[in-house]
Amino acid sequence: MKTWMIVSAYILFAPLLGGLLAGIDRKITARMQGRFGPPVLQPFYDVLKLFEKESVAVNHVQNFYILFFLIGVIFTGCLFFSGGDLLMVIFALTLANIFLILGAYSANSPYSSIGALRELMLMMAYEPMVFLVAIGFYMVTGSFGISNLVQSNKMLLPYLPGIFAGFLYILTIKMRKSPFDLSMSHHAHQEIVKGITTEFSGSTLALIEIAHWYENLFLMGFIFLFFTWTSPWGPVVGVLACLVVYFLEILIDNSFARAKWQYVLSSSWAVAATLGFANVVILQLLQK
Amino acid sequence: MLFPLLAAGLLAIVRNGKLQGFIVRVSALLIASGSILLAVQTFGGRLSIRVESEWLSYGMLALDIAMSVLIVVFAIRRRKPMAAILTLIQTPLLIWFELSNGHGIVIAADMAIDRLAILMALIIGVVGSLICVYTIPYMKEYHHHHPEFKDRTPFFLAMLFVFLSAMFGIVFSNNLVWMYFFWEVTTLCSFLLIGYTQKKEAVDNAFRALVMNLAGGVGFAAAVVYVGMNLHTMELSALIEMGLKGTIVIVPAVLLAFAGLVKAAQMPFSSWLLGAMVAPTPSSALLHSSTMVKAGVFLIIRLAPILSGNIAGLMVAMVGGITFLLASLAAISQTDAKKLLAWSTVANLGLIVACGGIGTYEAVWAGILLIIFHAVSKSLLFLSVGTVEHNIGSRDIEDMHGMVTKLPEMAVMLTIGIAAMFLAPFGMLISKWAALRAFIDSDNVLIVMALVFGSAATLFYWTKWLGKIVAVLGRSARLENHIKKDEWVSLGFHAAIAVGLCFLFPVISNRVIEPYLEGFYGTQIQSVLSAGNTNLVLMMLGMVLLMPIAMYVYVHLQDEKILTAYMSGVNQGDNRGFTDSFGKPKDMYLANWYMDKYLNEKTLSMIGIAASATTLAVVLMMALGGAL
Amino acid sequence: MPFFSKSPWIIHYDGSSCNGCDIEVLACLTPVYDVERFGVINTGNPKHADILLITGSVNEQNKDVIWQIYNQMPHPKVVAAIGICATSGGIFADCYNVLGGVDKVLPVDLYVPGCAARPEAIIDGVVKALGILGEKRKKMVARAKRKKMVTRLKQMKQKGGESHVRKSALSRHDP
Numbered sequence A: 001m002k003t004w005m006i007v008s009a010y011i012l013f014a015p016l017l018g019g020l021l022a023g024i025d026r027k028i029t030a031r032m033q034g035r036f037g038p039p040v041l042q043p044f045y046d047v048l049k050l051f052e053k054e055s056v057a058v059n060h061v062q063n064f065y066i067l068f069f070l071i072g073v074i075f076t077g078c079l080f081f082s083g084g085d086l087l088m089v090i091f092a093l094t095l096a097n098i099f100l101i102l103g104a105y106s107a108n109s110p111y112s113s114i115g116a117l118r119e120l121m122l123m124m125a126y127e128p129m130v131f132l133v134a135i136g137f138y139m140v141t142g143s144f145g146i147s148n149l150v151q152s153n154k155m156l157l158p159y160l161p162g163i164f165a166g167f168l169y170i171l172t173i174k175m176r177k178s179p180f181d182l183s184m185s186h187h188a189h190q191e192i193v194k195g196i197t198t199e200f201s202g203s204t205l206a207l208i209e210i211a212h213w214y215e216n217l218f219l220m221g222f223i224f225l226f227f228t229w230t231s232p233w234g235p236v237v238g239v240l241a242c243l244v245v246y247f248l249e250i251l252i253d254n255s256f257a258r259a260k261w262q263y264v265l266s267s268s269w270a271v272a273a274t275l276g277f278a279n280v281v282i283l284q285l286l287q288k
Numbered sequence B: 001m002l003f004p005l006l007a008a009g010l011l012a013i014v015r016n017g018k019l020q021g022f023i024v025r026v027s028a029l030l031i032a033s034g035s036i037l038l039a040v041q042t043f044g045g046r047l048s049i050r051v052e053s054e055w056l057s058y059g060m061l062a063l064d065i066a067m068s069v070l071i072v073v074f075a076i077r078r079r080k081p082m083a084a085i086l087t088l089i090q091t092p093l094l095i096w097f098e099l100s101n102g103h104g105i106v107i108a109a110d111m112a113i114d115r116l117a118i119l120m121a122l123i124i125g126v127v128g129s130l131i132c133v134y135t136i137p138y139m140k141e142y143h144h145h146h147p148e149f150k151d152r153t154p155f156f157l158a159m160l161f162v163f164l165s166a167m168f169g170i171v172f173s174n175n176l177v178w179m180y181f182f183w184e185v186t187t188l189c190s191f192l193l194i195g196y197t198q199k200k201e202a203v204d205n206a207f208r209a210l211v212m213n214l215a216g217g218v219g220f221a222a223a224v225v226y227v228g229m230n231l232h233t234m235e236l237s238a239l240i241e242m243g244l245k246g247t248i249v250i251v252p253a254v255l256l257a258f259a260g261l262v263k264a265a266q267m268p269f270s271s272w273l274l275g276a277m278v279a280p281t282p283s284s285a286l287l288h289s290s291t292m293v294k295a296g297v298f299l300i301i302r303l304a305p306i307l308s309g310n311i312a313g314l315m316v317a318m319v320g321g322i323t324f325l326l327a328s329l330a331a332i333s334q335t336d337a338k339k340l341l342a343w344s345t346v347a348n349l350g351l352i353v354a355c356g357g358i359g360t361y362e363a364v365w366a367g368i369l370l371i372i373f374h375a376v377s378k379s380l381l382f383l384s385v386g387t388v389e390h391n392i393g394s395r396d397i398e399d400m401h402g403m404v405t406k407l408p409e410m411a412v413m414l415t416i417g418i419a420a421m422f423l424a425p426f427g428m429l430i431s432k433w434a435a436l437r438a439f440i441d442s443d444n445v446l447i448v449m450a451l452v453f454g455s456a457a458t459l460f461y462w463t464k465w466l467g468k469i470v471a472v473l474g475r476s477a478r479l480e481n482h483i484k485k486d487e488w489v490s491l492g493f494h495a496a497i498a499v500g501l502c503f504l505f506p507v508i509s510n511r512v513i514e515p516y517l518e519g520f521y522g523t524q525i526q527s528v529l530s531a532g533n534t535n536l537v538l539m540m541l542g543m544v545l546l547m548p549i550a551m552y553v554y555v556h557l558q559d560e561k562i563l564t565a566y567m568s569g570v571n572q573g574d575n576r577g578f579t580d581s582f583g584k585p586k587d588m589y590l591a592n593w594y595m596d597k598y599l600n601e602k603t604l605s606m607i608g609i610a611a612s613a614t615t616l617a618v619v620l621m622m623a624l625g626g627a628l
Numbered sequence C: 001m002p003f004f005s006k007s008p009w010i011i012h013y014d015g016s017s018c019n020g021c022d023i024e025v026l027a028c029l030t031p032v033y034d035v036e037r038f039g040v041i042n043t044g045n046p047k048h049a050d051i052l053l054i055t056g057s058v059n060e061q062n063k064d065v066i067w068q069i070y071n072q073m074p075h076p077k078v079v080a081a082i083g084i085c086a087t088s089g090g091i092f093a094d095c096y097n098v099l100g101g102v103d104k105v106l107p108v109d110l111y112v113p114g115c116a117a118r119p120e121a122i123i124d125g126v127v128k129a130l131g132i133l134g135e136k137r138k139k140m141v142a143r144a145k146r147k148k149m150v151t152r153l154k155q156m157k158q159k160g161g162e163s164h165v166r167k168s169a170l171s172r173h174d175p
């Protein structure tokens, strides 16, 4: 019963919250650049406007993939917030992302193809680290179940500092922030136009944006898991940590220029192979 | 088991095309239904068969000798001394052993049919015979396209059936000498199949396969002799039981695992399987999916209980892990579809082998599921690529661009195959999930890392291929397709099985794999996959299956305006070309990303070979040193 | 709801400008003018944009490009000519390759004159464009409705049903 409530709350309120976060993000970004910035509700205006536009496409199937991308992301989020299996969450997210990539591929346009390939490369870059997060949780608590992780009797962060740092590193990729926003971005990088979203417009583009909001929210959920424990303070610390991390991402976003793909791939694999690996090894030694 | 042999004999004689097709179809049907019947009949039980006849074992010995003479003749004719030397080591060794010590050993069961054997038999029977059906039209087309090769179709078909029967032999036999015999038969068969075209490259690759597998065979023979002399048994089941009871069986375990690794094309021996690509596609499909390499992993999975937690297991797991990681990376740089499939096979076998090497309950569970799912989807992919090659005249992935518009049927087949190889709700992924957990539980951090990075690479190469296929080419004519009815039957069944298996897997797991494993590990353990997760997987599966229907409805309901793709405003009227800076029209070509500068196949193989060969050498030395 | 007035996304195309106007367009994005206050984003992609800002005149080489970019923008859309070159060809009007202002190839909705057009004027132009966008949107909705009615009518006719609705009543407003 309780899970159902959480899940429906997620489906209903996640886009609102995600959109709000995005608005705050834009405002803070503007302030960091010495500008006044758009209204906080700007992301909602954008999305609502997109729904009012004419629907155009390169072919009849491309928008369909995006529909499945959105469904996939929502499904992943539900899985996450209903306390499902962390590995299943990762797999479901991968599936959803693949729909996005296939949509961009199917448009068969130069810019969206480059965007799709880059997105795919980014997935390859962050996937190992995401798995290591799940593995780290499992090694500490003995379970992949998110419902069990939330109820752990200690904060998990002290056991997983390396993995947390690694996750922060790839979180920049997942949140599409500079320097790792290779496949598309919210900024004026235009060397590949709008990358993976180039051929999507109007309501389809709005769906991508909404999916992104849903996604951001459960990415924050990952951060939350690192910090929370069973005490009234646990969730508070968790939410605070999420906000701090979000702010950190905005800061990173504004202080770096886009990196080359070689750097993104090699550095995120290196982070996973050093920080993540070291953390896992130490955990294993501790447990013996 | 003997029936395929009969079919082979018939096929070798019959030259008439129609009759040939008829025999193949009927015998394929009989083999498939026979193996299903066998599965239903003996379901759950363990059947042991003892054959008490002297002449049978002498007969096998004679055939062994005949085979090695054949190999020596081939070797001399083509001037490849290695093969001759290897076969001259093992056969006399075995003869000597049979004649001196072999007699005294009492054998309780020459053949044993348990759940694992039945599963394997189902794979071989069903997938194998579907491949045979596919072969009939394929070979006709093949010789049509390649008039330079001599048409030896009857021989080819016969070899396929001999292969199948040898595989049945391997999975059913419990007597190591028998198993060894069938083992060598598959080696010889694969040699003959790879060298089918008799081009120089084919012959070279065939000999490479032969030499490597014979080396594995030497390991097998040594293991047989060792087991017979020191442990006074000839039975695999007895060997495993001894190992579980605490007898030291490390030496035979290492030797047998070595043979298994070679057959499963693990690094450093992976090159034989990659070289096997020169053969006509059905034989590649057969080698890669249901037979040959599966014999290797089957042996390792069989041995898993005695590999668990010792140095032999560590060796196997390490080699598997290294192979999985490097082969996955190497697959990224492949443009040749068959080559990519080959690397992916090597990688997946690596994973299975690693599961066997870890040898815990969960790991073996994952390993067996991987065998099943991999067999079906890989075979589907190979056959699809074969058909595509005949239709578009190339098997380059770049040429498969826009397949959805050109050859929609084949695009669907390929998509099912690819999705089944790596996407979320399909079986491979579930098994991978279980494997990951098993690896963590057994504290093998290095292998966990290999799995994690390898999976990421896997994701990359499959998705970019899929992307090529789904690209929609505007105004591109649909190609006329020449897919024959037999090919359709085979492909259709494959696809249906690939999808159906995903729904069936909880049943397979509960009814077949878990009882089998409980025999070794005691009866406690709860299901590897919890009920909640099973439901989730089924839900996702439902979602994915709904997709085509939803897509159809969606596409027909929609009325978006269709525009050209954005090309900075210089399209040439459609999405196929643009105006260049000199004002001239130019065709657009979208290439995929292969990263071959960074993930060079040769470099990666070198690293893999060095790493795995070192592991192997160290462990072999330690095991043998300890024994002597 | 006219959300267009709150989120006008632009695409900027440089015809054959001397770069003076381009610099002023981009200056609008800087902290001094900060057009993002009004939700303006420079998208660089016609498929996402609502307003096409063109600087510089149209010439033989870019006329097709401008036409294609315009065509790839989904409705409703507004074209704004920025600077005197884009308005009439300006000082380049007599060049052998120059056709003249943007209105030689596209239906221009508003002109922002000046050499170079000042950022304030450009912002003013964009704000004017918002009003036009809103109106176009209204027309678009009306047209879509009418189209729906026509198709329904056709279906009814095919069924052999009521054809007593006068066709001219529906087609009166058709462009």
Ligand code: SF4
Binding pocket: C016, C017, C018, C019, C020, C021, C022, C055, C056, C082, C083, C084, C085, C086, C090, C091, C114, C115, C116, C117
């Ligand atoms: S109007 Fe003046 S500043 Fe603008 S492009 Fe023309 S010449 Fe340059």
